[in-house]
Amino acid sequence: MRRIFLKVAYDGTDFHGWQLQPGVRTVEGELNRALSELTKEEITVIGASRTDTGVHALGNVAVFDSESTIPPNRFSYAVNTLLPDDVKVVFSKEVSADWHPRKNACRKTYEYRIYTGEFDDPLKRRNSWHVPYRLDADKMQKAAQYLVGEHDFVSFCSVHTQAESTVRTIYSIDVIEEKREGPDEDSGEKTAGGGNDGTATGSDFIIRICGNGFLYNMVRIIAGSLAETGSGKQSPEWMEEVLKSRDRTKGGPTAPPQGLLLKQIVYDA
Amino acid sequence: MRRIFLKVAYDGTDFHGWQLQPGVRTVEGELNRALSELTKEEITVIGASRTDTGVHALGNVAVFDSESTIPPNRFSYAVNTLLPDDVKVVFSKEVSADWHPRKNACRKTYEYRIYTGEFDDPLKRRNSWHVPYRLDADKMQKAAQYLVGEHDFVSFCSVHTQAESTVRTIYSIDVIEEKREGPDEDSGEKTAGGGNDGTATGSDFIIRICGNGFLYNMVRIIAGSLAETGSGKQSPEWMEEVLKSRDRTKGGPTAPPQGLLLKQIVYDA
Numbered sequence: 001m002r003r004i005f006l007k008v009a010y011d012g013t014d015f016h017g018w019q020l021q022p023g024v025r026t027v028e029g030e031l032n033r034a035l036s037e038l039t040k041e042e043i044t045v046i047g048a049s050r051t052d053t054g055v056h057a058l059g060n061v062a063v064f065d066s067e068s069t070i071p072p073n074r075f076s077y078a079v080n081t082l083l084p085d086d087v088k089v090v091f092s093k094e095v096s097a098d099w100h101p102r103k104n105a106c107r108k109t110y111e112y113r114i115y116t117g118e119f120d121d122p123l124k125r126r127n128s129w130h131v132p133y134r135l136d137a138d139k140m141q142k143a144a145q146y147l148v149g150e151h152d153f154v155s156f157c158s159v160h161t162q163a164e165s166t167v168r169t170i171y172s173i174d175v176i177e178e179k180r181e182g183p184d185e186d187s188g189e190k191t192a193g194g195g196n197d198g199t200a201t202g203s204d205f206i207i208r209i210c211g212n213g214f215l216y217n218m219v220r221i222i223a224g225s226l227a228e229t230g231s232g233k234q235s236p237e238w239m240e241e242v243l244k245s246r247d248r249t250k251g252g253p254t255a256p257p258q259g260l261l262l263k264q265i266v267y268d269a
Numbered sequence: 270m271r272r273i274f275l276k277v278a279y280d281g282t283d284f285h286g287w288q289l290q291p292g293v294r295t296v297e298g299e300l301n302r303a304l305s306e307l308t309k310e311e312i313t314v315i316g317a318s319r320t321d322t323g324v325h326a327l328g329n330v331a332v333f334d335s336e337s338t339i340p341p342n343r344f345s346y347a348v349n350t351l352l353p354d355d356v357k358v359v360f361s362k363e364v365s366a367d368w369h370p371r372k373n374a375c376r377k378t379y380e381y382r383i384y385t386g387e388f389d390d391p392l393k394r395r396n397s398w399h400v401p402y403r404l405d406a407d408k409m410q411k412a413a414q415y416l417v418g419e420h421d422f423v424s425f426c427s428v429h430t431q432a433e434s435t436v437r438t439i440y441s442i443d444v445i446e447e448k449r450e451g452p453d454e455d456s457g458e459k460t461a462g463g464g465n466d467g468t469a470t471g472s473d474f475i476i477r478i479c480g481n482g483f484l485y486n487m488v489r490i491i492a493g494s495l496a497e498t499g500s501g502k503q504s505p506e507w508m509e510e511v512l513k514s515r516d517r518t519k520g521g522p523t524a525p526p527q528g529l530l531l532k533q534i535v536y537d538a
Binding site: 118 | 327345349354355356357358395396
């Protein structure tokens with residue numbers, strides 16, 4: 001029996017989250033089905049992060065045990081032919097029989113995407129949150145700094161948590177802005193009939209956050225709260241007040257799931 | 270009666286292209302339906318670019334005539350509430366009664382997206398072409414330069430064209446590469462169990478092409494041909510031979526539709 005480690009990427013849009021549930025399509029369900037078909041065994045994966053409905057991943061981690069003689073580093077290639085196109089295994093290897101993705105110390109990096117500008121962008125709707133007002137990245141970065149370090153993040157945790165302790169360590173939060181060009185900045189042409197041709201000005205934001213673990217909805221609540229500091233609705237210092245209040249109702253809204261991406265999980269060993 | 274100009278964005282994945290056809294979902298069909306519902310008139314739009322099944326747009330252009338008293342610049346806001354989430358009007362204004370989106374001189378900018386790396390990326394599958402081998406951006410740029418200027422592009426035109434003349438002018442082609450980081454370059458952490466943690470190295474490419482008009486499948490054939498120069502299968506100079514041969518069979522494959530995006534159309538007047 002060997003324990004196989006998988007790195008899994010998925011577009012969360014058409015899944016009801018990672019965790020297996022009867023009657024709905026889940027990432028775990030698809031992996032179990034495909035691996036069972038591949039090995040002719042009854043495979044149940046154990047995942048590192050139970051992402052919610054609509055949340056995406058580039059680097060979730062899972063393990064499973066198998067008697068199969070498929071070389072561990074070939075599992076990825078083999079199982080992908082049996083997986084649908086919205087979930088793929090991008091790496092596989094063998095780990096020790098007792099290696100557990102939720103019991104080993106790690107750093108998790110999430111990214112939350114927001115785009116501003118007046119109109120909904122059909123090409124961003126599946127992986128980004130549309131915020132139709134201006135956001136100030138500097139203010140958001142200033143606010144984010146209050147969250148770096150070891151803190152009780154209960155203010156940023158949905159009340160449905162089953163976690164015993166709500167203390168976590170955030171290693172870094174980076175607020176990255178990429179401005180989208182305005183009308184004809186790149187072509188220099190005059191526009192049809194003069195005046196604005198409607199090129200939507202706005203920015204694409206990525207909130208990149210790395211920590212040793214995250215509470216239920218923590219990144220999305222941080223994103224929703226940072227957006228309030230970015231819009232000017234709240235001051236950057238308010239973020240510290242929210243943290244210290246230990247009260248979920250003091251913070252911002254839970255940002256929608258489609259903007260969230262589990263980027264990678266790096267284990268200490 | 271007023272002629273209203275629309276700038277239209279859409280995710281082409283779930284459309285059977287722009288052009289109205291019975292029995293399938295089209296961008297034109299959705300616009301006609303929504304505008305007719307909005308104005309209580311029978312609206313038929315005239316589009317600038319009849320994009321194919323699966324092709325996306327950020328800036329296609331269309332016009333329609335209406336007696337409606339809705340202010341021209343408010344049509345965008347009004348019709349979006351009646352459109353599905355994969356097509357939106359991002360700008361609207363009035364134009365002269367005889368202004369025609371295909372009869373006025375313009376510059377069209379398309380972008381074609383390619384990503385390299387070993388595995389299919391579920392998060393890129395809808396808007397990028399996966400090429401699982403390395404591509405050399407410098408060679409691709411060198412090859413692309415042969416196409417700049419006024420040429421007979423019949424070698425880059427699907428034989429199904431209805432165009433009278435196959436001469437067009439390409440103003441510029443830019444091959445832009447964005448490398449994706451390799452294992453832990455940004456975190457400095459050692460990886461689980463040592464060795465490669467499977468972070469897929471590879472690059473995201475954008476081929477940005479601006480011209481006064483494009484033949485049927487021209488950008489996709491150029492993209493497929495440039496990929497062959499990027500992989501080393503063909504030399505950059507081969508691109509010039511293909512152009513001069515005036516023979517479609519001499520060129521590269523037609524790259525798949527999902528990588529293509531109509532970025533913007535800028536009219537001279």
